Amino acid sequence: MKNRPTRKSFQAKLDQMVRQLRNDIVTGRYAAGDFLPSETALVEQYELSNKSIRRGLDQLVEEGYIIKKHRIGAMVTEAARQSKVTITLGVSPSIERDLDLQHVLDSFHQDNPGIRVKTITFSTSTSFDYLNTARQYLENGLIDVMSINHINFQEFAEHESTHLLEPLAPNAKHYPFLTEAFTLKKKTYVQPLVFTPVILCYNKDHFREADLLEPDSSWTWDDVARAAEKLAKPPERHGLYFHLLSENRWPVFLLQSGMTFRREEEGRYRLNGTKLMDSIELCGELIHNRKAFPNFMSENSDDAIQLFLQEKLSLTLINYLSLNEFKDSDLNYDICPLPYINKPATLLISIGMAINAKSDQKEAAGMLVDYLASEKAQRLLRERTLSIPSMKPIAEWKPENVDETLNRPESYYLFKDIMPTYHFHRDLNLTANQFKSLKSTLQLYWSGLLDKNELASKLEEELEASVP
Incomplete structure (x- = not known):
């Protein structure tokens, strides 16, 4: 019974x-x-x-x-x-560019005439402020599907909010490390669609004009600084610039230290004299080198990208998603691995789609997510954008006898060679809240409001206070 x-x-x-x-x-x-x-x-x-x-x-x-x-x-x-089913797709502002979203949705509508996708855009100041906004949309049934990156998912996991997301079947053709980033306790909650490492982007004409060899994987940050000094022609152009306070920029220097934030046996953090502190100090020296790095007040990474597009910069840190700003230009540029400190390392960004577990249209929502992750949609992404599809065969596809219409960098397939250097934010062993606190304190140090010893003490105190 x-x-x-x-x-x-x-x-x-x-x-x-x-x-x-x-x-x-x-x-x-x-x-x-x-x-x-x-x-x-x-x-x-x-x-x-x-x-x-x-x-x-x-x-x-x-x-x-x-x-x-x-x-x-x-x-x-x-x-x-x-009759038509209408589903609402919530996306971050850059998704239209990163996925060529409207074209992909037009293709989806053609294959699924009974489903209409309505998009709404929601944004926050940083990825680490995403959770509260997304939770409101999900709990109130305002969206059926949403874009989400690995940082967003980290917050969902840390705040025990994954129950708001519908578990999904992993796609075996996608890079396993992307699926793993969206998996918790053997359940996958996000279908990855695109990914990108942070890389160095440079203007080929500027290097040729300065009679400098183009950068390669052997370059350290000292090499970049020396090249940037020779490339700079103020006020016409500057050598190197990037928006340091982006959550996809400053963590790179910490990852390249080769260390993580871990407590010692007695439960305390010890940072003074460590390679972590050395990497923070090197970053400060780089951004205060006025011969190489201008005192430009950017609001976000888009400002630096626009400077580079206007050829007012010779070098910048960028990712494949942002390269889409160059795809229709005649800019003569290329990309290479990031310079390094103690070991080659770069930050990996992964973006996917999740379904609202409370959606009344789960079947239609699932059809949209499955389509976006399908070979057809992934091939559209590969052909129409410079983003890297999450489906391995499509990402690594090299078309023959195809007239390339996009301004794709010569070293586009660099992402394959540097996969061993990929790291997620979580590899620093910090929670989302610790990242926020760390950023604020580092901002004080890089602004000259804390010295190195004060910085180490303050970071140790804040990290210990944030331990559950």
């Missing part, structure tokens, strides 16, 4: 059947004039009685999706063809 189905479980199965059949009709799986599976087939598929199946079909009749033909079956009506 223990395993006897409850009235509630019967209703859940019935609701599932009605939702699925309705969705299959609206999305075009069953066209007008087609017949649904027989009652016998539905009984077996949904493990319901004939009486329950008839009740569900009667509901679809009332809603105008089908009519019952005696001894023939349930036929989809002409009126049902006009």
Whole structure:
């Protein structure tokens, strides 16, 4: 008697059947004039009685999706063809550029005429402020699908909010390390779509004009500083610049220290005299070198990218997603691995899509996410953007005899060679809240409001105070 189905479980199965059949009709799986599976087939598929199946079909009749033909079956009506499911996709501001979203959605609509995708944009000052905004949209049912990166997901995991996201089936053709970044306790909550390492971008014409060899994987930050000094022609152009306070820039220097933030046996953090502190100090020396690095007041990384696009910079830190700003330009540029301190290391950024676990349109939402992760959509991304698709065969595809219309860098496939240097933010062993606190304190140091010893003490105190 223990395993006897409850009235509630019967209703859940019935609701599932009605939702699925309705969705299959609206999305075009069953066209007008087609017949649904027989009652016998539905009984077996949904493990319901004939009486329950008839009740569900009667509901679809009332809603105008089908009519019952005696001894023939349930036929989809002409009126049902006009019905459409609308799902809302919440995205960050850069997704339109990074995915060429409108073109991809147009393709999705063509393949799924019964589903309409409405997009809304929501933004925060940093990725580490994402959780509260996203949670409001999810809990209030304002979105069915949303874009999310690995930092966002880290916050969801740390604040035990992954229950707001629908578990997804991993795609075996996507790079495993991208799927793993969105997996918690063997459940995957985000389908990765694109990824990018942080890299060095340089103007080839400027290097040629200065009679300098182009940068390569052997370069240290000292090499970059020396080159930047020779490349600079103020006020016409500067040698090197990037928006240091971006959460995808300053952590690079800490990762290259080769250390992580860990407590010693007695439970305290010891930072003074460590390679972590050396990397912070080197970063400070670099950004205060006025021969190489200008005192430019940027609001975000887009400011630095626009300076580079206008050829007012010779070198900048960038990622593949931001390279899309150059795809229609005639800029003569290329990319190379980041310079290094103690070991080659770069920061990896991964972006994907998640489904609202409370969505009333989960089937349609799932179809959208599956499509975005499909070979067709991933190939569209590869052909129409400079972003790196998460599907390995598509990302590494090298088309032959194809006239490239985008201004793609000569070293585009660099991302394959530097995979051993990839690191996520979490590899520093910091929580999202610790990242926020660390950034604020480092900002004081790099602004000259703390000396090195004061910085070490303050960081140690803040890290210890933030330990649960």
